[in-house]
Amino acid sequence: MFIDEVKIYVKGGDGGDGCVSFRRERFIPRGGPNGGDGGNGGDVIIRANKKIDTLLDITSKVKFIAEDGGKGQNRNKNGKNGRDLVINVPKGTLIKDLKSGRIIKDLKENDEAIIIARGGRRGRGNAYFKSPTNQTPRFAEEGRNGRDRWLSLELKLIADVGIIGLPNAGKSTFLSRISSARPKIADYPFTTLQPQLGIVDLENYKRLVFADIPGLIEGAHSGSGLGNTFLKHIERTRVVVHLIDISAADLLETYNLVRNELALFSSKLSKKSEIVAINKSDILDTETSQIIAEELSKKISKPVHLVSAVSGNNVKDLIKAAADLINKESEEDLLRLSLPDDYDAISNKGLTF
Template sequence: MFIDLARIFVKAGNGGNGAVAFLREKYRPFGGPAGGDGGKGGDVVLVATHRKHTLLDFEYRTKFVAQNGEHGKGKNQAGKDGEDLLIEVPVGTVVKDANTGEILCDLVEEGQRCVVARGGKGGRGNARFATPTNQAPKYAEKGQKGEERWLILELKLIADVGIIGLPNAGKSTLISKLTKAKPKIADYPFTTLSPVLGVLELDDEHRLVLADIPGLIEGASQGRGLGLDFLRHIERTKILLHLLDVSDGREKDPIEAFHAVNRELEQYSQKLLEKEQIVVATKIDALSERSLLKDLGEYFRGKGYEFCSISALTGEGLEDLKKVLFDRFFHRSLVYTN
């Protein structure tokens, strides 16, 4: 199950109380105050890792509490600090304060950490309050409370290339042919109910991460269908492959389909519309009038877009598409071996 949104409660540990104590030793009848300080409460820390790929863990556990600091002791012994609570989240997780919407951190690298709740300071023992005029204080500080808050965790996939288009545009079939990803494929809308990542490799030094994003329908930017799930995951991609179904059995004119998807991108965020797009006509094996490809090519190239045509089913045009992608990212022509 792919879960990319979660709401959790975190609470840091409380600081330990300072101690009120006095030395009572055989040869030191007036040893004075000897209450130690309380320990600091543990922090709650989010840690990004590639070992996790979804936020599924937070479906079953939503409350996280760090360890309290120990209370101070006699003979000036300080209490032990509480241990920090480390919570692993997938790389690509955005952390927000649930009440204010403030972005606290954006965890985009392996091992990156974010303290989301700080432990309370330990209270000072009575030994800290001794003065020439008050040599035997009978009071100490209480430890401070640890911070607590509700958080929103939002996972945004990190991929080089996002594959977009209306439902049934051929996204799942394409990524299965270009990479070793195995998305569920069938002939109905919303085949891909969650994003799928795959790696397109030429050699050890040249590889691209592709993301097959759930299909988009009109009104997605207002939350219809899988819209927000779709839009969230293309924010980090560098290039978009915009797939258009050109088969004889298509439900929508390819140019209309292109503009429908881009309207949703623009309404969600203008920055999405500014991303480079490569327009890809798909399912050309089921196109009887190939003159349509020439017309579409002229139209999109005239608009400043790279245009390719492919059949993921037969493999026609796939090598050309690979070359276009690697040229975009590595700025060089690459020779492929089958």
């Protein structure tokens, strides 16, 4: 099951209380104070782990509380520090304060971590408070409470290329053609119910991660169809490949519908670099397919690729076009284009072109 948003309660461990104690030994009837300090409470840490693809494991537990510090003891023995509690989440997890909605941290890199709830400070024992004016302090300090808060964890897909389009545009077939990912493929709407990832290795490029985003329909930004649940996954992609079914009744209307949904959800999505491709070109003869592609290109004032995910026709050219576009993105553009995102994926090494 793909889970990309959860709400959790986190609390650092309480600090241990200091001890009130006095030295009591034979022949030393009036020994001084020897109460030890308590231990510090453990911290709650959230860490990104590349081996995790979903927030599913976290749903089985709502409250995450670190260990309390131990109490101080006599003979100046300090209490044991509480153990830290580490919550492992997928890369791309966005941490928000549930009450204010403020973004606390965007965990984009593997092993990136943040102390999200600090443990309470230890209480000091009475030995600490001995002074020239108070040789026998009969009090100690209580440990501080650990910090607590409610959080929202949102997973946003991290990929280089997002594959978008209406249901049955051939996105899943395209992903399975270019990589070893095997999403469910069938001839009915919403076959893909969660984002899928595929990895493609190219010469002169390290690798490209493609994300198959579940099909969009009119009104998706407001909850229609699969809703806007997965639109946020497109935000972190660097470019999008917009697939259009060549058998659609009106290709321009189909193109504009998807573009409109992106714009209504987020202005950032509408500005994302896009490659347009007409898919399923194998169902028509080459000349007819080419005419259709040229007509759409003129109407949208953009180049239009003609591909077939089934036969593989022109698929390599489309992938290299995406790689070239990514390569042209400047460092400044990359920083501007993305904030947090989420994901569940099947990540497999794909074909080498």
